[in-house]
Amino acid sequence: MQKRAWLAMGLLAAGLPAAGMGCKDGDPCGPDLVESEDGTRCVCPNGMEPLPGDRCPAEGDDAGPVTVDAGTDAMLPLDSGVDATAPSDAGPLPDAPTLRWPWNGYRTGSLHAAADAPLRVHPLRPRFRWEPQDDAASFELQVEDSCGRDFRSCDFESPEATVTTTTTDVTLEEALPVSTEPPVGRRYHWRVRACRTDGLCGAWSEVRYLDVGRTTNDFDGDGYADLVVMRDGVGIHVYPGSVDGPPSVPSVTRDETWFSADGRGDVNGDGFDDLLAHVDGIYEGTARDVGEQQLLLGSADGLSIVEEERFSFPGRDGVEAALGDVNADGFSDVLVGRPRVGGSDEGGLQIYFGSPSGPSSLPDVELGSSTPEASAGSVVEASGDLDGDGIVDALVAASGTQSVFWAAGSREDGGFALTLLSDFSSEIGELRDVRAGDRNQDGYADAFVSMDGEGAAIWIIEGGRGLESPATERAPLEGLGSIAVDDWNGDGADDVLGRTGENGQVLLGGPLNESEHVSWLAEDAAFADLNGDGFPDLLVGRTRDMNPSTARGIVRAIRGGRDLDGASVDWLLRNPLTMEAVAPNNFGVLPR
The missing domain is CATH 2.60.40.10 (Immunoglobulins)
Incomplete structure (x- = not known):
């Protein structure tokens, strides 16, 4: 009853007549409507208002659900969402919205x-x-x-x-x-x-x-993002989120040869985020950069760290991989970059579809670049819909040709293709990272491209319906080895972390004229809502902090919010390996 009343109020507020309520005082009701108890209007035999789309059964009708035709007051069978056959003089019914x-x-x-x-x-x-x-x-x-x-x-x-x-x-x-x-x-x-x-x-x-009510990187499903910090190819540390943020001491420490990870997807659809980690290359004979991807499933107890419970994709030379539902079936998919496939390192992408039992064991989709030495797949991203069809698209960096490809999401296995999105070969610099986010609140994801080196810069490729001839704009920031994109200040527009001079700078979403200074330069960066307040927190990792007392790496976390303070440090995580003799081991590598 409450939901019906809400709809009726909406119709009246919009100045629209509800079906069956147009009877004038004194006029008889139609053959399938009856007069209300107070005699003021026509209603269904059960006393309910015959609002558009309501299932209002007529007495003796065995045909199933029916609805009311506002033009004739007749009870008609309800079909696939269309209210009724329109009166001949009323014109066609509206099209389905996009x-x-x-x-x-x-x-x-x-x-x-x-x-x-x-x-x-x-x-x-x-x-x-x-x-x-x-x-x-x-x-x-x-x-x-x-x-x-x-x-x-x-x-x-x-x-x-x-x-x-x-x-x-x-x-x-x-x-x-x-x-x-x-x-x-x-x-x-x-x-x-x-x-x-x-x-x-x-x-x-x-x-x-x-x-x-769900956030990314929440492996134990409690509503707080969990932080996985890697020691580049040496080990991992897990810091569970809470209302007070992460603890100073990790809950899990384990030796792992991980070099990158993505925790923004749920491959088996159980409501817990899973973590996809890249294990770097293993050289055997003439084999190059064999490597593999490992998928760890989340649960109420957190990540399943034991090796026997992992999914592995062996024999893949992916430099990076990503999680994202690129076929819109409700399960995140595993996307693995293959920058060295092909006779001349053309590169490509493999997609393993998610399911209730986890990802498929063999790739469901294999895409290749036709450009020699493109090395497509050096970076992979799958967190936004660039072309507006409602399906997450894949962004694929090609470091060999300094270009970015994209593979539009598709519900059909044969609907995927690698297409050149933007070419940066004329720019000085090295293409290092690609991320997706909606910086201008238009409902389409934009692509953020980081160039490092002498021509360091961040470029923004604007998304739009169909993604035809997208505009490309250079942001007033320098690139980093890793950039981060999310809505740090909660205004609805995604922000991007880059660099200006020796310090970091977060370019706030919207017009390219507002930014927030960050006092800490990041080698690695990410956003995650560690304290569950609805604002993503900024994480900056330095694997070799300049302070001699913290030379084994450090992660600084800066709280998100409307009143940003990029000079503050709300949570400071130091390398938990405190032995004086231990060499720097790159603590501070962050997942996406």
Whole structure:
């Protein structure tokens, strides 16, 4: 009853007549409607208002659910979301809307954020956007939490939220219910349809999914990002997040030959983030950089560190790999760069699809570059939708030709292809990193490209519908070996960490004219919401800190928020190996 009332209020607020409520005083109701008890309007036989899309059964009708045709007051069978056959003189029903934001797999942020946190969008009150259309007088948005794996055909039997609006940009006013036990948060699905002034609506849009109340790198599912710090090829340390941030002493220390990692995906869809780590090359005879990727699954107890419970992808020469749902099936996929495949190091990309049982053992998709010595796959990224189709796309750096390729996400195995996105071969510098994020709040992910060396710079490739002829803009920052992208100040636009001179600089999202000085220069960088307040915290790692007393590496964490202070250090993590005789061992390498 409460959800129906919400919808009715939305229709009246928009100045639209609800079906069956247009009867004039004294006029008889139609054959399948009855007069309300107070005699003021026509209602269904069960007393409910015949609102668009409601399933209102007619007496003696065995045909199943029915709805009301506002033009004739007749009860008609309900089909795939279209209210009813339009009156012959009313014109066609509106087209199905084209969705824009959020894309499939988007995380809204930690459920622990305070209800009055100064965030542009609260994690439990998500924002939804779609394209305007001339044939619509209003729109109906539905948000559902029980669609299951086959969500594309979900019929939204009991939507948690239903909003009728005349805008194409809606932020929910009420918090969505989520689990407060690991894994915290909840997966929701959403769809939109367009309606005419008479209340009749067209077909529903596609269905997309998002994870509400969840943040990235949360391996134990408690709503706080966990921090994995690597000693470059020597060992790892795990620091669990909490309301007070990370502890000064790691909960897990283990010898591992990891050189990079990505903790922004859930490969088996159990609600816990998994960690993909790269083990560097092993030289045997004439083999070059064999290496492998190892996937560690998250759980309520944290990462499964034991080797027997890992997924491995042996014999791959991937310099880096990434996690992301590039086929929009609800499971993160494993993307492995192959920069040395091909007769002339053309390079390429392998994709292993996720599933409830984990990733496939053999690559489901193999893509290759046709450019000799391109070394495509030196860096891989899969965290944003650049072309606006709702599916996360893959960004693939080609260090040999100083260029960036992309592989558009696709629901079809044969729908993937490596396509040149931007060529930086005329620039002086070395292409080092590629990240994705929406810096201008237009609903499309942008690509951030880091160039290091003499021509150090950060370039921004703007995303857009179809990603045709994207604009490329140079940011007023120098590149780093690793850049970080996230919404540090919670204003809804992603920010990027770069360098100006000897110190770091965070370029705030929006126009390229605002930035925040960071007193600490990073060799490695990342964002993660360590204390669950809804603001990602900035992590800067230096594997060889200049202070002699901390020469074994250090990680500084700077709290996110609306009032940023890049000179502060809120959490300081030192190399836990404190033996005086130990040589510097590169503590400070951070996952994405």
